[in-house]
Amino acid sequence: MRKRIIIFIALGIFFYLVGNQVDDYRLYQGSILAMYTIGLASIVLLTGYSGQVSLGHGAFMAVGGYSAALTLTTYDSPIWFVFLVAILSASFFGLIFGYAAARLSGPYLAGTTLTFAVGLPALANQFEFLGGEQGILFTVGSPPAWLGEEFSQDKWFFWVSAMLALVFIFFTANLLNSRFGRTWRALRGNAVAAELAGIETGSWKVLAFVVSSGLAGLAGAMLSMVLSLVSPGAFALTLSFSLVTGAVLAGVSSLPGVMLGALILVIVPEIADLVSRQLGDSEKIAAYLPGFIVSGLLVLSVIFTPNGPGENLRKHRHKKHA
Secondary structure: OHHHHHHHHHHHHHHHHHHOOOOHHHHHHHHHHHHHHHHHHHHHHHHHHOOOOOOOHHHHHHHHHHHHHHHHHHHOOOHHHHHHHHHHHHHHHHHHHHHHHOOOOHHHHHHHHHHHHHHHHHHHOOOHHHOOOOOEEOOOOOOOHHHOOOOOHHHHHHHHHHHHHHHHHHHHHHHHOOHHHHHHHHHHHOHHHHHHOOOOHHHHHHHHHHHHHHHHHHHHHHHHHHHOEEOHHHHOHHHHHHHHHHHHHHOOOOHHHHHHHHHHHHHHHHHHHHHHHHOOOOHHHHHHHHHHHHHHHHHHHHHHOOOOHHHHHHHHHHHHHO
16 A cells, blocks of 8 residues: 555656646646546456446446536536536446446447447437537636646646546555455456355446446546537547557556556557658548557457556566566
8 A cells, every 4th residue: 555655646746747847738638648547447447357348438438528517517616526526427327337237248238338328429419408419618717826827727637637547546446456356356257156155246246337437427527628528529439449449458457557558549649640641631541540540459459468568567577576
């Protein structure tokens, strides 16, 4: 525990120093990196530890994003309360799907969550208070006055995002190293044996879905904060696939690898933009190349590092110290 605290404090100092040295665009990328880190942690908890596959976690992010936007625009709530509502709202939907998860497994569960991710954007278009196709434009407000007039909005978002990522990754790391994590690993390893050992498998699966959905809802609220927009297009099906891909690339059962997976997802658009410029700045290339690169990385990872580079590095480190 003490070593983990020191590591997270060191990371906080590092992010603080970096945030004062880079421009606003890099700060924006840093906020997106923090968002993906939380989103990937939710996949690691659900799939890597409890063994439940979700292909629709972008939908839980959408629930968190819409909840945050509605809370802020309707009640002008403080930012901490906005994030709390996002977590609780997504957790509630996770509770509903968790009961389904207790009765489903494998492709049936994956298909159910995928249906949710496909249907949610269409559902959002049917309600006027959700903003339809255009979504809801909003802002979380300017940075506190005591930070000074030169303190930019992007730096403020980066500070908030980095702090949330550190706090909730620390929370998740401790949770997965506790009795909860050990029980979920037992479920993933052999659900029948776990049940014979006295573990109520259905309740533990529901709990995993609730916690994972809450993390995804937080990530969705962070994304909507950075974009100052929540709309069906911001939470498209590709977002769910990106989360799964990032988790596989980092190691779906390796929490320390989530930052690596998040970094890959942030860098890929940069590579696509560079390549499209070299090929004549084609809009079609810029639009489709990121997905192609991510898919290619996923295929290479499955072939050469089935458990993901992050998981392989962790195993190598354990063998070295064994």
